[in-house]
Amino acid sequence: MNSQSDSHTGTSPSSSFDPAELLERMGGDEEGVRELIEIFLEDLPAAVADLESAGDDLVRLAKAAHSIKGSSANLAAARASSAAAAVEMAARAGDARAAYQERECLLEELRVLTTDLERARNRPTTEPS
Amino acid sequence: MNVLVVDDDRTTRFLLKRALTNDLACRVVEAGDGQEALKTLGQVDVGLVVLDVQMPRVDGVETLRRIRANAETRAIPVVMLTAERTEDVVRQIVELGVLDYMTKPLTPARITERVKRVLAWLSAESRPSAARFLAEGLSLLDARSRMLVLDGDESYRAFFAQTLGPDQLVLQARSGVEGLRISVESRPEVVFVGDGLGVLGEALFVRKIRAHPVLQHTQLIAIVPSGAPRDRATHQEGYNGRITRTTDPALLLQSVKSLLRPSGGGLQELLVMHPGLREAIVSGTEQVIGMMLETDVELRQQETAPAADRLVVHQRGAWSVNTPGIDFRLSCEERTGRAIAGHLIGIDPMMVTQEDVESGLAEVFNMISGRLRTALSNKGLRLEFELPETTTSNTPIGGPSHDSMTFSFRSAAANLDFWLTLATERQAAVAAT
Numbered sequence: 001m002n003s004q005s006d007s008h009t010g011t012s013p014s015s016s017f018d019p020a021e022l023l024e025r026m027g028g029d030e031e032g033v034r035e036l037i038e039i040f041l042e043d044l045p046a047a048v049a050d051l052e053s054a055g056d057d058l059v060r061l062a063k064a065a066h067s068i069k070g071s072s073a074n075l076a077a078a079r080a081s082s083a084a085a086a087v088e089m090a091a092r093a094g095d096a097r098a099a100y101q102e103r104e105c106l107l108e109e110l111r112v113l114t115t116d117l118e119r120a121r122n123r124p125t126t127e128p129s
Numbered sequence: 130m131n132v133l134v135v136d137d138d139r140t141t142r143f144l145l146k147r148a149l150t151n152d153l154a155c156r157v158v159e160a161g162d163g164q165e166a167l168k169t170l171g172q173v174d175v176g177l178v179v180l181d182v183q184m185p186r187v188d189g190v191e192t193l194r195r196i197r198a199n200a201e202t203r204a205i206p207v208v209m210l211t212a213e214r215t216e217d218v219v220r221q222i223v224e225l226g227v228l229d230y231m232t233k234p235l236t237p238a239r240i241t242e243r244v245k246r247v248l249a250w251l252s253a254e255s256r257p258s259a260a261r262f263l264a265e266g267l268s269l270l271d272a273r274s275r276m277l278v279l280d281g282d283e284s285y286r287a288f289f290a291q292t293l294g295p296d297q298l299v300l301q302a303r304s305g306v307e308g309l310r311i312s313v314e315s316r317p318e319v320v321f322v323g324d325g326l327g328v329l330g331e332a333l334f335v336r337k338i339r340a341h342p343v344l345q346h347t348q349l350i351a352i353v354p355s356g357a358p359r360d361r362a363t364h365q366e367g368y369n370g371r372i373t374r375t376t377d378p379a380l381l382l383q384s385v386k387s388l389l390r391p392s393g394g395g396l397q398e399l400l401v402m403h404p405g406l407r408e409a410i411v412s413g414t415e416q417v418i419g420m421m422l423e424t425d426v427e428l429r430q431q432e433t434a435p436a437a438d439r440l441v442v443h444q445r446g447a448w449s450v451n452t453p454g455i456d457f458r459l460s461c462e463e464r465t466g467r468a469i470a471g472h473l474i475g476i477d478p479m480m481v482t483q484e485d486v487e488s489g490l491a492e493v494f495n496m497i498s499g500r501l502r503t504a505l506s507n508k509g510l511r512l513e514f515e516l517p518e519t520t521t522s523n524t525p526i527g528g529p530s531h532d533s534m535t536f537s538f539r540s541a542a543a544n545l546d547f548w549l550t551l552a553t554e555r556q557a558a559v560a561a562t
Contacts, residue, residue: 025236025237025238026236026237027237027238032147032237035143036140036143036144039139039140039143040140042139043138043139043140063183063185066183067137067138067183070138070141070233070234071138071139071140071141073233073234074138074140074141074144074233074234074235075140076234081234
């Protein structure tokens with residue numbers, strides 16, 4: 001899914017999210033995009049706290065990751081979404097070591113995503129050429 | 130209509146609310162979990178619930194269970210919002226009964242498309258059963274068909290409309306000019322053409338409809354006087370069929386019903402006699418496979434067939450709805466079978482064995498049957514089904530004159546196709562000999 005959108009929007013695969021894809025999904029409604037980003041950023045700290053506070057509880061970790069998987073997919077943030085899917089899968093499989101490793105990747109991904117979204121919030125159609 | 134949107138994720142609620150409000154003119158009430166949703170259902174008159182599966186406190190499956198267990202909320206249609214491929218969860222959802230499902234991530238366009246479909250089903254569901262019976266029976270039309278009766282005799286029009294359905298379903302026009310205007314404005318799917326139509330007479334009306342770029346595919350049925358030569362109307366260009374003019378309600382119904390069986394088949398009749406059976410089969414199949422594969426699955430408008438050069442897996446069994454049996458076959462290409470089995474077991478499709486494919490498809494079919502049993506028992510019908518068996522042989526079900534029907538499904542996103550073929554037990558028995 002990611003590679004497909006990357007190829008048709010010309011966005012680098014290394015982007016944390018795809019602003020052009022997001023705008024297209026929202027039918028060109030820039031205000032809607034901005035509002036969606038705003039909601040995501042407001043709720044993200046609580047979601048991150050859930051991830052971090054899950055401790056040894058793999059069920060809680062899987063649920064926290066599942067939630068981030070869905071919301072980041074709504075923002076066309078494919079990398080965060082697939083990182084969250086990896087945490088969820090490892091946690092559900094009971095593989096604690098892999099789950100914690102994947103969690104670190106996800107947290108790093110979310111930090112990058114936050115920065116990019118904050119930047120895009122002011123200019124959601126940004127498409128650096 | 131009030132729509133209750135239940136999801137703990139605010140971005141999802143935002144997308145749903147935006148599409149439902151802007152594109153579909155619904156009023157949206159939100160809830161962040163099942164507990165809040167159940168409380169809201171006790172306070173607000175809700176016409177549709179969009180429900181997420183995984184939520185804190187009371188999850189989606191438990192919420193659905195409580196909605197179905199409460200006499201006040203039992204009948205509320207629910208659309209499940211899911212990123213769920215766990216067999217047990219899918220099984221519970223389909224057996225409790227949902228009208229449709231949507232997969233994440235959501236986009237406004239997909240929400241609008243899916244909910245539009247749901248709203249159309251709901252308006253068809255709310256029709257009196259006689260009208261639905263007819264609408265479903267007119268096999269070339271869908272269940273939301275509008276009819277127009279065109280005749281110069283006011284009392285005949287009133288009798289016709291009253292016999293076939295409520296006024297809003299059967300439109301009326303007294304002249305050819307009025308008939309054309311209503312056809313353009315309301316686009317009826319079927320027009321019954323009588324006589325006494327004034328300056329724009331019967332033949333001219335038909336020609337104008339057939340020449341119209343939008344209306345040309347309208348079904349046109351001639352109303353001919355009893356005793357008229359059989360070819361009186363049908364020899365004219367442009368009619369799809371004819372009925373006899375009568376003022377006896379039973380005869381009119383019978384006459385219209387005779388149009389309902391273009392192929393004269395027992396299966397067609399079975400589906401007509403049990404309104405909702407076709408919908409239950411189609412939506413059950415869409416839901417089970419769609420939720421399993423985590424993708425949108427839809428019925429194709431046009432029937433297709435599996436590519437001849439690809440190995441096809443068939444799942445075969447029988448359903449009995451009250452009386453005669455329906456022989457069914459679920460077919461898919463091998464790679465689709467692998468994808469389904471891979472999801473069910475939770476392994477890469479490349480690791481899936483033939484045995485896994487067979488048991489996976491059998492499981493899927495049992496789930497569809499379970500869903501069908503719930504849907505039909507709400508309508509007072511009893512479904513029994515035999516344990517299905519899987520084969521790779523493509524022996525047609527039914528003989529040369531077999532009475533069968535194939536539904537083609539497709540998941541565009543996953544690029545997977547599958548087919549559901551139904552045949553009456555009578556033909557299946559013939560084929561077996």
